[in-house]
Structures are given as C-alpha cells and as structure tokens.
Amino acid sequence: MGFVESYAAVTGNVVPLGAQEWPARRVPVAGVDLLVRDVPGAAADLPPALFVHGLGGSSLNWTSLGLLLNDTVRGMAPDLPGFGRTPLAGAAGIEEQVDVLIELIERETDQPVHLFGNSMGGASSVALAARRPDLVASLTLISPALPHPRASATALWFAAVATPRLGRVVLERTRRLPFDRRFRASLAMVFGDPRSVSPELRAAYEAELRRRDTDPWGMQATVDGARSILRSYLAPPRRSLWVDAARVECPVLLIYGGKDRLVDARIRTKAQRSFRDARLLYIPQSGHVAQMEHPEQVERAFRQLIG
Structure with missing residues (x-):
C-alpha cells in the first residue's frame, strides 16, 4: 500500500499531497523557537533529509516532495526565522540562515543530511555545503x-525591495492592493502554469498567504532576505556563491524550470559546470517551485542521484 492510500485509510480522506500538512514541533535554535515539520510515515532508520524553503516561503512548500x-x-x-510560523530573530540573510541550519542539523542528527534548497534556500544550502561539507x-x-548577469522584471522588483527606504514603500503599497489581486500575482510569479494548480493546493496556498498577512515580522524578513540576495549578486568574485559552488564536494542535482519568472533558467549550464559533480534536470513547463508543481519529476531525479 502506497503512502497516499495508507494515509487515506487512516484519515478516511484522500487529500492531495500538496495540501497535506506534516506534523509540526518547536526546536530552540539560534535564540528562536524554530517551527520544524517532520515527514510522516518515514522510518527512524532512514537517512536524514533537510528541506529549505525560499524567500517568502515556508516548510509547506515541501509537502508533496517529502511525502513522495x-x-x-x-x-x-x-x-x-521570519517566515512561516517562526518569528524573526535578528537578520534574515543567507549567512544567518546557514548558521541556523547548521545548528539544527547538529541538534537533530549525527549523520550528514540530504539537503534540498529552493530559491534563496538554495543559495543558503550552497553556502552551507561549502562551509560544512561533513x-x-x-x-x-x-x-x-x-x-x-541577467535580471528578469520580477527579479528587479526584488531588487527594489532590497533598496534602503524604497523596499518598505514597495511592500506597503503592495500590501494595500486587494488580496485577490495579490494572490493571483503570487501564483503567476511562482508557478509555470497557475491553472494547473489543484483546487486543494490552491486553497492551502491561499490560506498560508492570508495568514502571512498577519505576521508582524513578515515585511522586515522579506526586506532582509532580498538585501542578502542582492549583496550575494554584487559580491566580489573571491566571495561569490559561485566560489562556494566550486567547493561543494557532494553530488549535486540542479533543477530549473523553463517558465521560471524569478531565476533565469539559462544559468543552468554555468551552474552545472561550476559544481564538481552535478546532474541537471530541466523542466520546460515548470516555474520557480518545481517541487510543488512537478514533484514526481523531482522525486525521480533525486532517486537517480542517490541510486
């Protein structure tokens, strides 16, 4: 019996993978009670994995892939910190995220983890793997x-958010827009084809965005994250994330979407060359969150990576 069927047998409901919430707990890390979700149904003796969301995301972005x-x-x-249900504690940049993730890994397991990162979480994961290959x-x-080197129109919006004083103005004006309009724009920003999103996943995503509007720390965390990404783009070559990429020792799986409006998929060739041992999965119809939009393809590619 597969997980979806067994889940339905226990709960009496058939819930699409992307709309299922994993059990959550609080873990004290780096001075904040970090909300951590655990994939249900996984045996305790399996190797550990850590899923790292992107700017403005949350642990819920990994529901489908984790269950698969x-x-x-x-x-x-x-x-x-500053995203989902974890309050902001200090800055919310790439280096700060790396510190939090290292402490979480060391607290939770004595084994190396299979590390997954999306968007800004991908940048933090590269920095972590370079700093602590063990x-x-x-x-x-x-x-x-x-x-x-190429900036999309959406990426330029994030650059505006990262600009001192301008960032808060941009976010304040965005928040004053009707929620339905912001919700449609968010769907279009991260999904290659918003029409393909199931009603259940769409409802779960909408509920999370509505809840996020009530977070007092959300705006500051977004500004901090956008500034950190911009600084990483402008860093001198010797301190670039590309240098970190070249230092990564473990096998790497790179996944890019042809309809990604935030990260230009044309960078994928350079990315594959930059890592020592990298495989590439290009999904022409996917947007920025392939783990949500095409989780089965990501699942198969990961199994091949570790197989």
Missing part, C-alpha cells in the same frame, strides 16, 4: 538564487 520520498529519507522542513550527503537545488 518518505520511503527513502527521513525528512524535516523548518520555517526559517554535514551534507547530497545537494538538490531547485531554482537556486545564484548570481546571474
């Missing part, structure tokens, strides 16, 4: 926010 892999890895996904068994990067 619960026979292979024992996954956990945090809401990083903690990472494999690295799966989905639309990682690595420095890119």
